[in-house]
Amino acid sequence: MSTVDANQASGAPVPHSHAVDHGHGGEHAKHPFLAHHFETPAQQFDSSKLGMWLFLATEVLFFGGLFVAYAVLRNRFPEVFSYASHYLSTTMGGINTCVLIVSSLTMASAVYFAQRSRKRAMLVCLWLTMAGAAAFMVIKYFEYTHKIHEHLVWGSTFYVPPDHEIAVIEGSHEIAAPAAVAQGGASSHATAATSHAASTSTDSVGEVLAPAAMLAAGGSPSFVGAPLTELSAVKPASRGPLGVALSGSTDAAPHGSETIAEGHPSAHLEDATMPANVHLFFAVYYAMTGLHGVHVLVGMVVIGMLIYRGMRGDFNSNFYTPVDLVGLYWHIVDLIWIFLFPLFYLIH
Amino acid sequence: MTTLEAHKPETLDIHASSDNYLTHSKGFISWACTLDHKRIGVMYLVGVLGAFFVGGIFAILVRTELLAPGPTIVGPFAKWMGMDPADVYNQWFTLHGAIMVFLVIIPSIPAALGNFILPVMLGAKDVAFPKLNLFSFYLWVIGALMAVLSLLMGGFDTGWTFYTPYSTTSPAGGVIPIVAGAFILGFSSIFTGMNFIVTIHKLRPPGMTWFKMPLFLWAIYSTAIIQVLATPVLAITLLLLIIERTVNIGIFNPSMGGDPVLYQHFFWFYSHPAVYIMIVPAMGIVSELISVHSHRHIFGYRFIAFSSVAIAMFSFIVWGHHMFTSGQSALMNTIFSAISFSVGIPSAVKVFNWTITLYKGNISLNTPMLYGLAFLFLFTIGGLTGLHLATLSVDVHLHDTYFVVAHFHYVMMGSALIAMIGGLHHWWPKITGRMYNENWGRFAWVLVFVGFNVTFFTQFMLGSQGMPRRYYDYLPEFQTYHVISTVGSYIMSVGFFITAGYLLASLVNGKRAPANPWGGRSLEWQCPSPPPHDNFKTPPRVGDCYDFSIVRWSDEENGYVVDRSLDPSLRENPTPAKGH
Amino acid sequence: MSHEPHSPPPIEAAAGGHAHAAVHPAGDQPLVGHLVPMTTLVVTACALLVLTCITVAVRYMDIGEFNIYIALGIAVIKASLVALFFMHLRWDRPFNMIVFFGCVLFVVLMMGFCLMDTSQYRHEQINGNPPLVAETLLQNAPNAPVGRFDQ
Structure with a gap:
């Protein structure tokens, strides 16, 4: 989208034979970048800028929807957010924040040098911005792969142990018992850990489970609601990165995020104090940071195009609109991350 | 306007020349790659009318099915597609709704007519971003192709609103393509809106101040604000829906702790303003129709202009009235109900002003005017029944009945589409350079108007008696109403086919249109029909676009001309203004 | 404007x-x-x-x-x-500022209304899972924190 916008704004000379028919041939002859339907470069520049700001407004509302989802879910499950936040690496998030801020500075500097027709300096700044974007994505890649390895993912996979033949852990069996007993005779199925979808279980159970399966999307397992009474008796204040204790790590670092990250896959499933619906935190986390990451990638493409055009010598103090507009885009990407960082990584 | 030019004959550059936007360049490529807003508008028009035809077919299928209780015509389709009859019916009304909303009504006035008329009316050479304009047209095409793709992949039966959890669990194969299609159409709409806002802000020629703009431009401007501010929320909602359906993230899934009501909040945060994306530009057209065809200065110009902006703003804070029975909290129900009533104020301001404009006007009952008057009538009914539905207690009774169906058809079709057709007739001579047959036009209008009311007024009664929407089967006592309604829809279809017939015929053997066939005063009537490639050979002179006192009939032009010598302020001995 | x-x-x-x-x-x-x-x-x-x-x-x-x-x-x-x-x-230009802060305002508006709504019915939500859903949970992920319908 922004690509198109940048192209729009580029105002490359439009090959209209009648471009001089309007009695403004003088302006158009003086400024080869001036599109035929604009009268002056200032009008063209202002239009492009307003167009870009409107586009940024749509970006803000686009992310706004996700921020609302975040707010609603956090309002509903505060314990989930304060618990799950500790699985994120503040160090990596903090480094990424700084990387983006610095790349914003280099982008603003690129505009600064473009405005002064300093081509080489502008190109250096653009390359630096590109490097910042790449660094951000590399760090993000490591964060994502690590979490996926740990099964810290969205949806039902969050609860699926990596080893499907794993026996039911004694403690959780006990916890599960009351609910299973309430089922009346269904407790024998409680150990059927390998069964993934209700539809694949035995016939009788399949029938019993039909309404539940209907609730779940596409036959996937469903996870509902609040913790057991035993679990909810644990006060939120005492909830924390319990993986520290359970996974055997003795590192009592003040912030447990890194230590948890060292745990073996699905360590979180052994945490008896994990509140229900933690997968929702990761759903929102992946949705928001993923969409943001896509915007970073788009930004890299657009900056690449700027570098290409800059090397071709398209930009000077008379015409630098595309650099300015891509700069605006890049800053909004930074700006959104400025909100994502505390909302996900810095929940006390 | 300068006095030096006051007596310069205006008629010099309104003659149609051989070089207009249609003949400027030839060949398929010259259309497919055009950056000319007029050609893009025409392409939109063709696409929108094509989609209207397809959506209409599904409407007729739905109405025919409802001729009798039980399966009427779904049976053979169900056998052929190997589905349950109810699923076939679900697919029909879903397709009808989705096509009509996303492919027809939303782009009809802003993207098709707006693209063509807005820059000409404004006195600009083009929209601000011509390439973006073309791009947004192709996005529309891709969106339409996605709708076709979803049909091929097994259709979709979620209703046009894609409510979760139904849309995430529906077994129909075409849900993801159509949702992706709506996502893409959303971006088409966003880019069009951005383009129009920037055009109106930055490309107004000297003299075209905000309050000299024709009201159609105010309406398009208000619409564009809604498009830019609301549509991104639809985009993210549909994106989340796709993710939900594919990888099951659970944000909208109640069985995973998610919140399906949140989906409805998101959806209606866009889709209620989207209702105004449909109706506000229609109001703009009607302002033009009423004023031009009664040859009278629009009454309360600023009130109409600001009520457009007010409606745009109000539209963002009333979305909850779609969710009164969806588990929304009592507090929000009350708030949304109260705010919904207030939308009636700017709407009524407009209706009153149009009515007063008619008063003592010199009304010509041309086809466009007939559609304008139909709008006044139908919009009043549609708007007032909206107040019934905004009333909490009444809505609980009427929700999801045919009363709602009738209400939004009065607004969406009876108002938005009727105004669009009126605008199409109004600007048809400008777009094509040909006049259509006025008698056929009036005849078809009678069929459409009568057919529409027969179809949908009965549905108010059906709904108030409890006939729920979205069912192919019903109790026998509803049959009389359903039969009347179906007959009405047939009458209306005949009217539309006649309309299509004489409009197409006019392309072949229509009279050449003068520059100003109706006596309009705004700038688009001061350039030839069809307009030249660059709209105005000389920068147009901007005046009061509703001052018809200096518009006179000219026999040699066979149309109206703007004769500035009639302007009393420009002469020493003012002559009485001749209204025509 | x-x-x-x-x-x-x-x-x-x-x-x-x-x-x-x-x-x-x-x-x-x-x-x-x-x-x-x-x-x-x-x-x-x-x-x-x-x-x-x-x-x-x-x-x-x-x-x-x-x-x-x-x-x-x-x-x-x-x-x-x-x-x-x-x-x-x-x-x-001031209008660009209006555009930007205007859109932020609309996000706040949407968030405010949605939060007002969800916090209204938060206490009415069923605390725990209906029995059949709880059973599904036990089937598929025995380690997951399972709620139970404890109205």
């Missing part, structure tokens, strides 16, 4: 009371737009980095509810710095 000039202004494009680019047909001065000194940019970036450090530090202080408000407050300050200085909004 209405305070905007009716016709495109002459070469000095950017509104606002700050120094404007002079008209130079070529050379090192821009034809349009606003020049921001490099020191301003560097100072802004430094302020952003310092604020980042502060917001990380605040995370480790236990001040209850206020953590999120402080974090969001700092984020708003940082965002404003980016918008005003990096994005030249301070010297840009």
Whole structure:
């Protein structure tokens, strides 16, 4: 989208034979970048800028929807957010924040040098911005792969142990018992850990489970609601990165995020104090940071195009609109991350 | 306007020349790659009318099915597609709704007519971003192709609103393509809106101040604000829906702790303003129709202009009235109900002003005017029944009945589409350079108007008696109403086919249109029909676009001309203004 | 909107009371737009980095509810710095500022209404899972925290 916008704004000379028919041939002859339907470069520049700001407004509302989802879910499950936040690496998030801020500075500097027709300096700044974007994505890649390895993912996979033949852990069996007993005779199925979808279980159970399966999307397992009474008796204040204790790590670092990250896959499933619906935190986390990451990638493409055009010598103090507009885009990407960082990584 | 030019004959550059936007360049490529807003508008028009035809077919299928209780015509389709009859019916009304909303009504006035008329009316050479304009047209095409793709992949039966959890669990194969299609159409709409806002802000020629703009431009401007501010929320909602359906993230899934009501909040945060994306530009057209065809200065110009902006703003804070029975909290129900009533104020301001404009006007009952008057009538009914539905207690009774169906058809079709057709007739001579047959036009209008009311007024009664929407089967006592309604829809279809017939015929053997066939005063009537490639050979002179006192009939032009010598302020001995 | 000039202004494009680019047909001065000194940019970036450090530090202080408000407050300050200085909004046309803050306002509006709604029915939500759903949970992920219908 922004690509198109940048192209729009580029105002490359439009090959209209009648471009001089309007009695403004003088302006158009003086400024080869001036599109035929604009009268002056200032009008063209202002239009492009307003167009870009409107586009940024749509970006803000686009992310706004996700921020609302975040707010609603956090309002509903505060314990989930304060618990799950500790699985994120503040160090990596903090480094990424700084990387983006610095790349914003280099982008603003690129505009600064473009405005002064300093081509080489502008190109250096653009390359630096590109490097910042790449660094951000590399760090993000490591964060994502690590979490996926740990099964810290969205949806039902969050609860699926990596080893499907794993026996039911004694403690959780006990916890599960009351609910299973309430089922009346269904407790024998409680150990059927390998069964993934209700539809694949035995016939009788399949029938019993039909309404539940209907609730779940596409036959996937469903996870509902609040913790057991035993679990909810644990006060939120005492909830924390319990993986520290359970996974055997003795590192009592003040912030447990890194230590948890060292745990073996699905360590979180052994945490008896994990509140229900933690997968929702990761759903929102992946949705928001993923969409943001896509915007970073788009930004890299657009900056690449700027570098290409800059090397071709398209930009000077008379015409630098595309650099300015891509700069605006890049800053909004930074700006959104400025909100994502505390909302996900810095929940006390 | 300068006095030096006051007596310069205006008629010099309104003659149609051989070089207009249609003949400027030839060949398929010259259309497919055009950056000319007029050609893009025409392409939109063709696409929108094509989609209207397809959506209409599904409407007729739905109405025919409802001729009798039980399966009427779904049976053979169900056998052929190997589905349950109810699923076939679900697919029909879903397709009808989705096509009509996303492919027809939303782009009809802003993207098709707006693209063509807005820059000409404004006195600009083009929209601000011509390439973006073309791009947004192709996005529309891709969106339409996605709708076709979803049909091929097994259709979709979620209703046009894609409510979760139904849309995430529906077994129909075409849900993801159509949702992706709506996502893409959303971006088409966003880019069009951005383009129009920037055009109106930055490309107004000297003299075209905000309050000299024709009201159609105010309406398009208000619409564009809604498009830019609301549509991104639809985009993210549909994106989340796709993710939900594919990888099951659970944000909208109640069985995973998610919140399906949140989906409805998101959806209606866009889709209620989207209702105004449909109706506000229609109001703009009607302002033009009423004023031009009664040859009278629009009454309360600023009130109409600001009520457009007010409606745009109000539209963002009333979305909850779609969710009164969806588990929304009592507090929000009350708030949304109260705010919904207030939308009636700017709407009524407009209706009153149009009515007063008619008063003592010199009304010509041309086809466009007939559609304008139909709008006044139908919009009043549609708007007032909206107040019934905004009333909490009444809505609980009427929700999801045919009363709602009738209400939004009065607004969406009876108002938005009727105004669009009126605008199409109004600007048809400008777009094509040909006049259509006025008698056929009036005849078809009678069929459409009568057919529409027969179809949908009965549905108010059906709904108030409890006939729920979205069912192919019903109790026998509803049959009389359903039969009347179906007959009405047939009458209306005949009217539309006649309309299509004489409009197409006019392309072949229509009279050449003068520059100003109706006596309009705004700038688009001061350039030839069809307009030249660059709209105005000389920068147009901007005046009061509703001052018809200096518009006179000219026999040699066979149309109206703007004769500035009639302007009393420009002469020493003012002559009485001749209204025509 | 209405305070905007009716016709495109002459070469000095950017509104606002700050120094404007002079008209130079070529050379090192821009034809349009606003020049921001490099020191301003560097100072802004430094302020952003310092604020980042502060917001990380605040995370480790236990001040209850206020953590999120402080974090969001700092984020708003940082965002404003980016918008005003990096994005030249301070010297840009006022309407661009209206566009930007207008859209933020609409996000806040949507969030406010949605939160008002969901917090209204929060206490009415069923606490726990219906038996069949709980059973599904036990089937598929025995380690997951399973709720039970305990109305």
